[in-house]
Amino acid sequence: MAPILYLAFLISGIAGLIYETTWSRYLGLLLGHSAYAQVIVLVIFLGGMALGAFVIGRRSERVKRPWLAYAVIEIIIGLFGLGFHSLFTAASALGYDTIFPALSGGVLLLLAKWTIAALLILPQSVLLGMTFPLMSAEVLRRFPDAPGRVLSLLYFTNGLGGAAGVLIAGFWLIGRAGLAGSVAAAGVLNILVGVAVALSARFIRAAPRDDVVHAETMAVAPVPIAEPRPASAATPGIGLSPARLRTVLLAVSAGTAIASFIYEIAWIRMLALVLGGATHAFELMLSAFILGLSLGAFWARRRIDSFENPVRALAVVQWMMGALALATLPVYLASFHWTAALLGALDVTPEGYVAFTIARYGIALMVMLPATFCAGITLPLITRTLFRGGVGESAVGTVYAANTIGSVIGVALAGLVLMPLIGLKALLIAGATLDMALGIWLLGLSHWRPSQRRKLVAAAAAATVLMIAGIAWQARFDRALLTSGVFR
Numbered sequence: 001m002a003p004i005l006y007l008a009f010l011i012s013g014i015a016g017l018i019y020e021t022t023w024s025r026y027l028g029l030l031l032g033h034s035a036y037a038q039v040i041v042l043v044i045f046l047g048g049m050a051l052g053a054f055v056i057g058r059r060s061e062r063v064k065r066p067w068l069a070y071a072v073i074e075i076i077i078g079l080f081g082l083g084f085h086s087l088f089t090a091a092s093a094l095g096y097d098t099i100f101p102a103l104s105g106g107v108l109l110l111l112a113k114w115t116i117a118a119l120l121i122l123p124q125s126v127l128l129g130m131t132f133p134l135m136s137a138e139v140l141r142r143f144p145d146a147p148g149r150v151l152s153l154l155y156f157t158n159g160l161g162g163a164a165g166v167l168i169a170g171f172w173l174i175g176r177a178g179l180a181g182s183v184a185a186a187g188v189l190n191i192l193v194g195v196a197v198a199l200s201a202r203f204i205r206a207a208p209r210d211d212v213v214h215a216e217t218m219a220v221a222p223v224p225i226a227e228p229r230p231a232s233a234a235t236p237g238i239g240l241s242p243a244r245l246r247t248v249l250l251a252v253s254a255g256t257a258i259a260s261f262i263y264e265i266a267w268i269r270m271l272a273l274v275l276g277g278a279t280h281a282f283e284l285m286l287s288a289f290i291l292g293l294s295l296g297a298f299w300a301r302r303r304i305d306s307f308e309n310p311v312r313a314l315a316v317v318q319w320m321m322g323a324l325a326l327a328t329l330p331v332y333l334a335s336f337h338w339t340a341a342l343l344g345a346l347d348v349t350p351e352g353y354v355a356f357t358i359a360r361y362g363i364a365l366m367v368m369l370p371a372t373f374c375a376g377i378t379l380p381l382i383t384r385t386l387f388r389g390g391v392g393e394s395a396v397g398t399v400y401a402a403n404t405i406g407s408v409i410g411v412a413l414a415g416l417v418l419m420p421l422i423g424l425k426a427l428l429i430a431g432a433t434l435d436m437a438l439g440i441w442l443l444g445l446s447h448w449r450p451s452q453r454r455k456l457v458a459a460a461a462a463a464t465v466l467m468i469a470g471i472a473w474q475a476r477f478d479r480a481l482l483t484s485g486v487f488r
Contacts, residue, residue, distance in 0.1 A: 004196070004197075004200050005067075005135065005138065005139055005197070006153060006154070006157045007157075008074075008135075008193045008196060008197050009131075009135055009154060009157045009158050009161070010157040010158065010160060010161040011161060011189055011192070011193050012074065012131060012158065012161065012189075012190065012193050013157065013158040013159065013160065013161025013162040013164075013165060014161040014162070014164055014165035014168065014186075014189060015077075015078075015081075015161075015165065015186040015187075015189040015190050015193070016128055016158075016161075016162060016165065016186075017161070017162040017163075017164075017165030017166045017169065017290070018165045018168065018169045018173065018182060018183070018185065018186040018189075019081065019124065019128075019183065019186050020045060020166075021165070021166060021169040021170060021174070021182075021283070022169060022174065022179050022182045022183045022186070023041065023045065023120075023121050023183075024038060024041050024042075025174070025179055026084075026088050026120075026179060026183075027041050027117045027120070027121070028041075029092070030088075030091075030092060030095070030113055030116065030117060031113050031114070031117060038415075039411055039412065039415040039416060040114055040117065041117065041121075042411050043408050043411055043412055044114075044117060044118050044121055044122060044125065045121060045125050046125075046404050046407045046408045046411065047122075047125070047404075047405075047408050048121070048122045048123075048124070048125025048126045048128070048129060049125050049126070049128055049129030049404050050129060050401050050404035050405045050407075050408060051125075051126050051129060051401075052125070052126035052127060052128065052129025052130040053129040053130065053132065053133055053397045053400040053401040053404060054129075054397065054398070054401035055126075055130070056129075056130040056133045056134060056397055057133045057394055057396060057397010057398050057400065057401055058394060058397065058398075060133050060134065060137045060393055060394060060396070060397055061137075061392065061393045061394055063134070063137065066134045066135070066137040066138040066141070067134075067138045067197055067198075067200075068198065069130075069134050070131060070134040070135050070138065070194075070197060071193075071194040071195070071197040071198035072194065072198075073127050073130055073131060073134065073194070074131065074190045074191070074193045074194030074197070075190065075191050075194035075195065075198075076127060077124055077127050077128060077131075077187070077190045078186075078187040078188065078189070078190030078191035078192075078193075078194065079187065079191070080123065080124045080127075080187065081124070081183050081184060081186045081187020081188075081190060082184050082187040082188070082191075084120075084124075084183045084184075084187070085179070085180035085183060085184070087120060088120060091116050091119070091120055095112065095113070095116055099112050099116075100112065100113075129400070129401075129404065132154070132158065132396070132397075132400055133396045133397035133400060135154060136150070136151060136154055136383075136393075136396040137393050137396065139154060140387070140393060140396070141393075146305050147305070147383075147384050147387045147388065148300070148301070148303075148304030148305040148380060148381070148384040149301045149302065149304070149305060151304075151379075151380040151383050151384055151387075151396070152297045152298065152300045152301035152304060152380040153297075153298070153301050155293070155294065155297035155376065155379060155380050156294045156295075156297040156298040156301065156376075157294075158294075159290050159291070159293045159294025159297060159376070160291070160294045162290045162294070163287045163288075163290040163291040163294060164287075166283050166286050166287040166290065167283060167284075167287050169182055169283075170279060170280060170282075170283035171280065171283070173185060240311065240445060242389055242390035242391070245311075245385070245386065245389045245390075246386060246389070246391055248311075248442070248445060249311075249314075249382045249385060249386055249399070250398065250399065250402045251402075252314065252318070252378075252382060252438055252442065253378075253379065253382050253399050253402040253403045253406065254402045254403065254405055254406030254409070255406060255434060255435075255438050256318060256321070256375065256378050256403070256406070256435060256438060257402075257403045257404070257405075257406030257407040257409075257410055258406045258407075258409050258410035258413065258431075258434060259321075259322070259325075259410065259431040259432070259434040259435045259438075260372070260375050260407070260410065260431075261406075261407050261410030261411050261414060262410050262413070262414045262418070262427060262428070262430060262431030262434070263325055263368075263371060263372075263428065263431050263432075264289055264410075264414075265410075265411065265414035265415050265419060265427070266414065266419070266424050266427045266428040266431065267285065267289070267328075267364075267367060267368055267428075268282065268285050268286070268289075269419065269424055270332055270424050270428075271285050271332070271335075271363075271364060271367060272285075273336075273482055273483075274332070274335045274336055274339050274363065275339065275360045275363065275364070280357065281360065284357070284360055284361045284364050285364045285368070287361070287364075288361060288364035288365045288367075288368045288369070289364075289368050289372055291365070291369075291372075292365070292368050292369045292370075292371070292372025292373050292375070292376060293372050293373075293375055293376040294376060295369070295373055295376060296372065296373040296374060296375060296376020296377045297376040297377065297379070297380050298376075299373070299376075299377070300376070300377045300380055300381065301380075304377075304380055304381050304384050305384070307381075309446060310381060310384070310385040311385065311442055311445060311446050312442075312443070312446040313381065314378065314381050314382065314385070314442055315439045315440075315441075315442030315443040315445075315446060316439065317374050317377050317378055317381070317439075318374075318378065318435050318436070318438045318439035318442060319435070319436050319439030319440065319443075319460060319464075320374050320439075321371050321374035321375055321378075321435045321439075322371075322431075322432040322433065322434070322435030322436035322437075322439065322464075323432070323436065323467060324370035324371040324374060325370075325371040325428065325431060325432040325435065326428075326429065326432045326467055326468065326471045327370065327471070328367045328368070328370065328371065328428075329425070329428065329471055329475035330471075330474065330475050331366055331367055332367055332475075333475060333477075333478075333481070335363050335366070335367065336481055336482075336484065338359075338363060339360075339363065340484075342356055342359050343356075379399065379400075379403060382399050383395050383396055383399045383400075386398070386399060414427060414431075418430060424477075425472075425475070425477050429468060429471070429472060432468070433464070433468060436460075436464045436468075437464075439460065440457055440460045440461055440464065443456050443457050443460055444457045
């Protein structure tokens, strides 16, 4: 039964990114196509998902049949998708014919537009945020012995679907079906997923057999969830009480999301100078970012359950993520020369454009993949650690909500405040510094001997300062190079 659920979640991921891609175009017609409008759309989308994950995450343990709730929500999302074009047309007509002319511009007009935009996509976004906790609850109940593997595969399948959905929508679907046809196609996918999961009920009720990964195959036996422990008692192998562990890991979940979206905003703006600012270039960059996350989760699927000290492992991953993000700056500067060589080598033909597009995707992956690969490990690892550390099933929705809230903060902070204030290079360095600082903090909380802990923290802090200073000095942004531009 697990393959059916994973396949359903992959298709749901495709539909979700088709929505995001088409919604950004729809609302661009309402809000304008400026960078600020894109940020507002992303904030509404992510904020709704955070709200949905938080609401259902607190109640998932009371849901007797998560698969049925998941199926119903997928069908409702699909119905919204089928009716979205008509809703948008009616809302736009109401706005431009009645509401907007009555407002004399300025702040009130902006607020009216943002309110209409929120009403159009917020309900679907809330429902989309509920899908991951519900699907996770169902699969975790079926395979409780290997929560790390289950969660990693769910993140992987949903992320892989998202990376594909961006490319499908941008390169094929919108051009052939238009915005109305694309959003309706996503709705049909959601309905098919919901119906398929609902019809698979008789298989879901069956007890899992050979595909169950038993606890005895793991290198370290997990801590039983039901084992009572005082709130002040340290979690075995970690050295933190359950309450303290929950606070720390939720903070890291939000913090790493802030850093990741700082990276995303910085990389997309930087690579637009290399790859061009066209729609296809943006979709290549977004797909590369999501693909890196999903590949990291896939790599972690067989390793997370065997970590002796998951907090220590998370500390290393966080620090490496920041270090690899810093290391992308020299790669980014070299990509200008790679792109110039490509433009000189390829003919201006349809076939040449296909080759150029594939090469641009490769460049985006070279810049984004190392750090996003690490980012893809963090959420499954955090969720698994909390799940085994006494929080139980509600850990899924809580971590997902905290991470999504961090994403909202990261988007708004990077796009509206930091980028205009400090520029792209300093913006990327700021995100890397945050990730490396989180790694050092986690090292300090890890279950080491005090003297050994102090030495490790001091060494990591010194390495962080040296690396930031070295990369900042070596990767100098040449204004003439950055403004040389790419035109095809």
